[in-house]
Amino acid sequence: MSVPDEIRTARIQLRQWTARDEPHLLAIQSLVEVVKWQDDGPPKVMKDIDEARERIASYERQARPHGVWAVVPDDVGHPVGSVMLNPVPESGEPALTQIGWSLHPTAWGHGYAAEAASALLDAGLAAGVSEIYALTNLTNFPSIAVALRIGMTDLGTTDDYYEEPSRIFVARSPAT
Numbered sequence: 001m002s003v004p005d006e007i008r009t010a011r012i013q014l015r016q017w018t019a020r021d022e023p024h025l026l027a028i029q030s031l032v033e034v035v036k037w038q039d040d041g042p043p044k045v046m047k048d049i050d051e052a053r054e055r056i057a058s059y060e061r062q063a064r065p066h067g068v069w070a071v072v073p074d075d076v077g078h079p080v081g082s083v084m085l086n087p088v089p090e091s092g093e094p095a096l097t098q099i100g101w102s103l104h105p106t107a108w109g110h111g112y113a114a115e116a117a118s119a120l121l122d123a124g125l126a127a128g129v130s131e132i133y134a135l136t137n138l139t140n141f142p143s144i145a146v147a148l149r150i151g152m153t154d155l156g157t158t159d160d161y162y163e164e165p166s167r168i169f170v171a172r173s174p175a176t
């Protein structure tokens with residue numbers, strides 16, 4: 001079984017990003033307060049709709065279990081952010097899998113990130129990924145709170161994968 005393209009929760013549809021969503025992706029990824037926590041180095045702010053188009057195309061090229069799911073709350077009706085499964089950098093071959101989350105600030109404080117991430121975590125484990133990690137900046141307290149809220153195990157800090165130290169969490173399938 002693979003991680004499904006669409007996942008339903010009580011309040012949210014998780015689905016693939018499409019060309020129609022380009023303005024929403026640009027609105028989210030053009031904000032420094034969202035992108036400053038992604039990847040090493042200076043924040044990579046999205047500049048224009050062409051970049052949004054290329055980014056969605058790059059999402060479509062990802063092979064399962066990896067991918068980026070648009071978070072569409074029923075009461076909003078369009079994507080307010082993403083949850084994703086992707087490889088942990090510098091984690092060997094095969095790479096470890098990590099889960100991530102990012103939302104437009106207008107969607108913070110509703111429990112959407114935790115609800116979406118919990119569903120994707122369950123889907124990833126059910127699809128046979130035996131361990132899923134989450135890595136956050138040590139001072140990204142809202143993100144640390146999401147990992148704890150969805151029941152991931154806190155493994156402390158690590159210097160292994162990003163330039164800056166990370167707080168690292170894991171969820172393991174019951175069979176592991």
Ligand SMILES: CC(C)(COP(=O)(O)OP(=O)(O)OC[C@H]1O[C@@H](n2cnc3c(N)ncnc32)[C@H](O)[C@@H]1OP(=O)(O)O)[C@@H](O)C(=O)NCCC(=O)NCCS
Pocket residue numbers: 033034035037038100101102103104107108109110111112113114115135136137140142143145146149
């Ligand atoms: C990290 C991030 C997704 C967290 O968003 P968030 O909305 O705080 O997270 P949650 O979905 O868990 O929501 C929890 C909040 O919603 C509130 N909430 C409101 N209604 C709720 C409901 N029905 N159910 C659950 N929580 C609810 C909770 O009380 C909590 O608020 P609090 O933080 O004031 O206590 C967001 O800060 C973000 O996008 N940051 C930028 C990108 C980023 O840092 N990504 C992670 C990189 S590692």
